[in-house]
Amino acid sequence: MKDNQVLAQQASCKGYYNKQLKFFVYSEVDTMPEYPGGIAKFYKFMSNVSLNGVNNGRLQSNVLPTFIIDASGRVKNVGISNKLPKDYTQLDRNLIKLLETCPNWVPARCNNKNVAMSFQTRLTLCYQ
Template sequence: MIKHLGFILCLLSFSFLKDKQGFVQQTSCKGYYDKELHLFVYTDVDEMPEFPGGIAKFYRFISNVPLKGADKESLQSVVFPTFVIDASGHVKNVGIYQKEAKDYTQLDRNMIKLLQACPKWKPAQCNNKKVAMSYRTRVTLCYTN
């Protein structure tokens, strides 16, 4: 009986230590390991990354994309940039969603170049820890005469 009681107390103290040391992590954050960047990139986080000044300033920033190479006949072009905001807030791995580099238009390349020069973001957070996050957005550029 005393052996069983000692065993149970050991288990309880070990599970208490596990929780205190952070081995048991309950989180709703999800992601994947990016082999190119050599880091875990989250797709679902507790707190989203934030552009300095907010999302409206981000869209104002990317509206500065040079329109050279855009389809001005349609009066509108849509670009789907995708990138990673790392744990320090830098923009990395910029591309265009579901396009290979060989298929990029001049407008796509202009958007990528602009995003590579993007100022630092406030990084995403998961369990109060700064983390890298994958970010994708839709940009519609409208032309006026």
């Protein structure tokens, strides 16, 4: 029975080898990564996105940032889902720049080891 539990736990962690970063990146893990202080603190951190270069006036934008939290908890490979870098808006670029300064997270865990994990979230930014 113990062997079956180990196999089930290993099967719960899924991912792919990222050739660019040269390490394995998980999409499903045993324990999710955690921002210091919790996800509410992460969203508070993200509210500091710069509006420099963004059109003045009212702004409401849904943005889907994607990034990898490596096995040390560092944020890497930041991008915007379903967009090529050439199509990034000024707001997208400002958001990426902010994410690149993000404090280290508590990394994801698989089989009691720290692992890299891909992470995507939806942000709705509203400014008046």
